[in-house]
Amino acid sequence: MTNYDVSYLYKSMDKNPVWELFKNLRDVLKKDELGVEIAKIAIPAAMALAADPIASLIDTAFIGHIGPVELAAVGVAIAVFNQASKIAIFPLVSVTTSFVAEEDATRSFEGDPEEIETLESGFAGNSEKEELIPKVESANSFSVSPSQGKLDEGRQNCRHNSAASSALIIGGLLGIVQAVFLIFAAKPLLNYMGVKPDSPMLNPAIKYLTVRSLGAPAVLLSLAMQGVFRGFKDTKTPLYATMMGDIVNIILDPIFIFVFGFGVTGAAIAHVISQYLISLILMGKLMGQVDLLPPRMKDLQFGRFLKNGFLLLLRVIAATFCVTLAASLAARHGSTSMAAFQVCLQVWLATSLLADGLAVSGQAILASAFAKNEYDRATLTASRVLQLGLLLGLGLSLVVLVILGYASGLFTTDKEVLSLLSLGIPFVVATQPINSLAFVFDGINYGASDFTYSAYSMILVAAVSTVLLLLLSSSFGFVGIWVALSIFMSLRALAGFWRIGTRTGPWSYLQG
Structure with a gap:
């Protein structure tokens, strides 16, 4: 985008920042430098994010042919x-x-003292950003070459990154904790979700949840590694690993479910195997790029991760509580x-999560731009990814209409289930543009390190939505649930x- 475009956008945003973000939609697909960078990150990221829900949809289709009770049981367990x-x-x-x-x-700086001084001075007076960015010392203090990222021992194409090392340690530990918790608490958790001891859904739900929980360490470790690759603006590697794992899952599903006769347990086994395969592929690739052992143990950033992770933990609990309450x-x-x-729900998530590809792209580019105080680039990136998100959402509405409107029989042949599906389809279709914008805004907030606002705004939204879910569900049943989710x-x-x-917050620079 030219200097004229930047100047025009700033002047326009002085009048109405929100409205001006969506002006010039005719240029949304413009193949300029920013557009190409967004596409290189977003397209593989979107494909990787969509791969797992699509695999879950295939799981759902296979399990749906076992019976409606098993389909419902697996839905609660998932x-x-x-x-x-x-x-x-x-x-x-x-x-x-x-x-x-x-x-x-x-x-990435070439050791230019003026650039480093400018970078450090940009963090002055911004305590939140100052805590998020590790203090930049002289180029000679790095254990890696700024331009190549070579290790002192001469290992090529590797670099130290303490954030990556910290993430993998935390991810592995959390995965073990989650597996143990879900295995021993499966029955009370399912009871809380509405699956009572006398329900026919209880046994298949416990079987599926218990077996699938064995894959939790692989799931959390692989997702942590995907976060590392995204930070390096590499979304092709996670896509490759995810596709390989999901292909294996799809192949093993009918074998374990029908050939071996394991039923829902077979579906869970296939999923666990695929997750460990994904984790092994990502670990092998990452070890070729990053020295996972930091130069000094004190370089690990557990404090930063815990502080900001706790804020997002509050946000995620609030958001997932609403969706889980709706399922309950x-x-x-x-x-x-x-x-x-x-x-x-599976179709809703599989399609709307495609927008997360744009969110990942926006987050990675914005994080780099804010770290370098490149506010022009931050503004243009936010504008472009939001415009692309709106366009994507409109396209997804048409895709969902075709999938649910004309292919519902792929998921179930039960007439009562199909009748209820026809009531939920309009909501799933209509909310696609809204979902896309919401997910893209998440990426923008994270890229700007606006974790505090993200957390507290979601808590407020979830509080209102929880009340609406309870009221509308009791009054209008299935339809009321989807109204509240919308x-x-x-x-x-x-x-x-x-x-x-x-x-x-981080957008205060727009005032000047």
Whole structure:
């Protein structure tokens, strides 16, 4: 984008920041330097993020042909596992991407004292950012060459990155804790989700959740490594690993479910094997790029991860609580309602998570831009990814309409479930643009290290949405649940608009 475009955008945003972010939509697909960089990061990231939900959709399709009870049981078990995983790893992945990108940006300088002094002075007076960025010392103090990232021992193409080392240690420990917790607490957790001791869903749900929990260490470790690769703006490697794992999952599903006759347990076994394969592939690739042992143990950034990770933990708990509550309320209406909700939710997440590719791209570029005080680039990046998010959301609405409107029979042949699906389809279709904007705003906030606002705004949104879920579910049943979820995503997007529109936090530079 030219200097004229930058100047025009700044002048326009002085009038109305939110509105001006979406002007000149005709240039949204412009193949300039920024557009190409966004695409190189976003497309592989989106494909990788969509691969796992798509594999889950295939799981759902296979299990749906066992029976509606098994489909509903697995839906509840997946909801429990996903909530535990998100609570444990999502904060880690998000802060890892920002921290790795920021640390990598500071070490990209060629040892120019003036550039380093400018970088450090930019953090002065900004206590939150100062804590997030490791203090930049002279180029000679680095254990790696700033330009090549070579180790002192002469190992080529490797570099130290204390944020990456910290993330892997925390991810591995969290994975073990999650596995132990889910295995021993499976029954009470499922009871809380509405699967009572006399429910026919209980036994298949316990079997699936217990076996799938064995893969938790691999899941959390692989997601932590994906956060590291995103920080390096490399989303192709996670895509390759994820696709290989999911292909194995798809191949093993019918073998374990039908050939060996393991049923829902077979689906869980196939998923666990695929997750360990993904983790092994990523570890092998990462060890070729990063020296995972930091020069000094005190270089590990556990304090930074814990402080900002805790803020995002609050945010994730609030967000996943709403979705999990919705699944619980659907389960309380019976296995038919839960089966229909599971199909709608899997499609809803699989498609709208494509926008997370843009969020990852925006986060990585913004983190680097803010670390270098490149505010022009930060503004243009936020504008472009939001425009692309809106365009993507509109396209996804058409895709979802085709998938759920004309291919529902792929997931189940039960007439009652199909009848409820027809009621949920309009909500899943209509919320795609809103979901895309909400997810992209998440990436923008994380890239700007605006973790505090992200946490507290989500808590407020979740509090309102929880009340609406309880009220609307009791009054309108299945339809009420989807009305409340639609409001939930709308409020999330509104919170993102509010931050930029008020020119506060990291966006305060727009005031001048």
